[in-house]
Amino acid sequence: MPKSEDLVFPRREHVEDRRKELGHRKLLDEFFDHATLLAVSRLVNQGQFDSLDHPISIGKEGGVFRATKGDAFRAVKVYRIGNTTFRRLPDYALEELRHVTSLRNFAGLISAWTRREHSILGRLCEAGVRVPRPFAHFRNVLVMEYVGDAAGAAPRLRDAPVDDPAALCEDLVAQVGRMIRTARLVHGDLSPYNTLYVDGHVVLIDVAQAVGAEHPAARRLIERDLTNFARFFGRLGLTVDPTELLARVGGDSVGPPASGS
Numbered sequence: 001m002p003k004s005e006d007l008v009f010p011r012r013e014h015v016e017d018r019r020k021e022l023g024h025r026k027l028l029d030e031f032f033d034h035a036t037l038l039a040v041s042r043l044v045n046q047g048q049f050d051s052l053d054h055p056i057s058i059g060k061e062g063g064v065f066r067a068t069k070g071d072a073f074r075a076v077k078v079y080r081i082g083n084t085t086f087r088r089l090p091d092y093a094l095e096e097l098r099h100v101t102s103l104r105n106f107a108g109l110i111s112a113w114t115r116r117e118h119s120i121l122g123r124l125c126e127a128g129v130r131v132p133r134p135f136a137h138f139r140n141v142l143v144m145e146y147v148g149d150a151a152g153a154a155p156r157l158r159d160a161p162v163d164d165p166a167a168l169c170e171d172l173v174a175q176v177g178r179m180i181r182t183a184r185l186v187h188g189d190l191s192p193y194n195t196l197y198v199d200g201h202v203v204l205i206d207v208a209q210a211v212g213a214e215h216p217a218a219r220r221l222i223e224r225d226l227t228n229f230a231r232f233f234g235r236l237g238l239t240v241d242p243t244e245l246l247a248r249v250g251g252d253s254v255g256p257p258a259s260g261s
């Protein structure tokens with residue numbers, strides 16, 4: 001049984017680039033405190049993955065790492081334990097977490113947030129929306145399907161060379177349409193940053209803040225996000241009307257049910 005510290009970047013001693021090695025050490029110190037290492041080692045013992053290979057993306061709130069499982073890969077998202085994670089959380093999301101844990105218990109909050117992301121990914125998969133399949137979660141660690149190949153993780157739509165914007169827009173409408181009509185969810189932070197691009201198709205990620213389609217904030221969120229997407233398509237040379245996008249994804253059914261009817 002390897003020591004839990006050896007599960008993270010186990011090949012780091014072979015890294016020749018000294019700067020990269022220092023970078024890995026810094027990440028280890030920042031991300032993998034004792035509790036997080038124990039969570040990683042528990043997931044390894046469950047057979048979720050063998051080791052964490054390297055970071056795919058490091059953000060303020062957390063990092064996403066590529067993991068190896070046999071001859072396949074998985075993606076592992078680790079939320080940082082610390083109050084900064086929840087500074088950006090909108091009130092509507094905090095409101096829900098307040099029911100499951102005290103807002104002063106950061107570890108509990110992050111655990112609830114990780115569980116939420118896992119269950120929303122599961123709900124979206126069931127509805128046939130293209131998102132990474134969730135495999136497991138424990139404390140602040142989420143294990144999901146890796147989007148990419150051995151050469152690297154899929155790029156964010158924001159950074160991808162799109163050759164057929166019209167086909168891409170159709171695909172986005174289909175995915176968001178399924179999300180609203182079948183899963184009855186609104187993403188809440190849909191953007192070319194939270195969308196990966198694979199072979200001309202979109203994969204939606206970062207879903208923890210999604211809300212039910214009937215939520216009072218849902219209509220405002222979907223309108224805002226589709227307006228931004230319309231602007232993004234505009235920059236690719238495709239004119240799309242955000243109101244039409246909203247209608248096509250089933251936006252009429254988003255928002256609190258009309259009262260008194």
Ligand SMILES: Nc1ncnc2c1ncn2[C@@H]1O[C@H](COP(=O)(O)OP(=O)(O)OP(=O)(O)O)[C@@H](O)[C@H]1O
Nearest residue numbers: 056057059061062064075132145146147153205206
């Ligand atoms: N399943 C996955 N497969 C491959 N890469 C992924 C996967 N999930 C996330 N990523 C990569 O990690 C990045 C961050 O993921 P995500 O958006 O879920 O986290 P975040 O907390 O919002 O981080 P950030 O603040 O950097 O956006 C993504 O932009 C993407 O590049």
Ligand SMILES: [Mg+2]
Nearest residue numbers: 193194205206
């Ligand atoms: Mg993100």
